[in-house]
Amino acid sequence: MTKNNANLLQGLNIYLVGMMGVGKTSVGKAVAEQLSYRFLDTDDLITKIQGQPITEIFSQQGETYFRELETKVLEELSTYTRSVIATGGGIILKPENWSFLQQGLVVWLNAGVDLLMERLAQDESRPLLQTANPRETLERLLEERYSQYAQADLQINIHADESPSAIASRMIQEIPTVVKSQNSAS
Numbered sequence: 001m002t003k004n005n006a007n008l009l010q011g012l013n014i015y016l017v018g019m020m021g022v023g024k025t026s027v028g029k030a031v032a033e034q035l036s037y038r039f040l041d042t043d044d045l046i047t048k049i050q051g052q053p054i055t056e057i058f059s060q061q062g063e064t065y066f067r068e069l070e071t072k073v074l075e076e077l078s079t080y081t082r083s084v085i086a087t088g089g090g091i092i093l094k095p096e097n098w099s100f101l102q103q104g105l106v107v108w109l110n111a112g113v114d115l116l117m118e119r120l121a122q123d124e125s126r127p128l129l130q131t132a133n134p135r136e137t138l139e140r141l142l143e144e145r146y147s148q149y150a151q152a153d154l155q156i157n158i159h160a161d162e163s164p165s166a167i168a169s170r171m172i173q174e175i176p177t178v179v180k181s182q183n184s185a186s
């Protein structure tokens, strides 16, 4: 089943989008393993290229600079094939980024704010959440971004107590439904 689905994708990249903390990195690694794809993470690459953690890029160079780097990294990765690409939570904000995302299969990992809060409670590496009321910030960001995330080809709802590997299997099982409808649309 997994091998067939990898064939069905014909090398098409999978782009994971969704709010910070939903599990794009964790689930992405499991999807890549199950499809024998390469795993890449835009946040990780930005950190390596810049030689600075994301919090520092935000505080020293600013969010606009980070977003420019993010677009450059995404453009570079769009030339790859057979890759699962975990993206930063805000990648869907720039229309320009969609021209790269749409070259692959875009999968939205969606979870409610309660689960996101649980996952991010002890985490200080998300600069946008260093506010007086992180829950309120998450709620606002999710509301602002919801319609953009919903442009994804496939939506996977994330619940507590499901491992990254089980979520990956569930996602891979759904691939034929979206790849088929993409083919029939063309």
Ligand SMILES: Nc1ncnc2c1ncn2[C@@H]1O[C@H](COP(=O)(O)OP(=O)(O)OP(=O)(O)O)[C@@H](O)[C@H]1O
Binding pocket: 018, 019, 020, 021, 022, 023, 024, 025, 026, 027, 043, 086, 087, 088, 089, 119, 120, 126, 161, 162, 163, 164, 167
């Ligand atoms: N299915 C899961 N079950 C339990 N814990 C999980 C699961 N998925 C992710 N986590 C944990 O939640 C936290 C956030 O996960 P992860 O870093 O994968 O999210 P992300 O979507 O990549 O976030 P960001 O957009 O900030 O990069 C991590 O501590 C991770 O170990």
Ligand SMILES: O=C(O)C1=C[C@@H](O)[C@@H](O)[C@H](O)C1
Binding pocket: 019, 020, 043, 054, 087, 088, 089, 090, 091, 125, 126, 127, 128
């Ligand atoms: O949701 C966001 O805007 C972000 C999420 C993270 O993945 C990082 O890309 C950065 O912290 C910004």
Ligand SMILES: [Mg+2]
Binding pocket: 024, 025, 041, 043, 086, 087
């Ligand atoms: Mg991540």
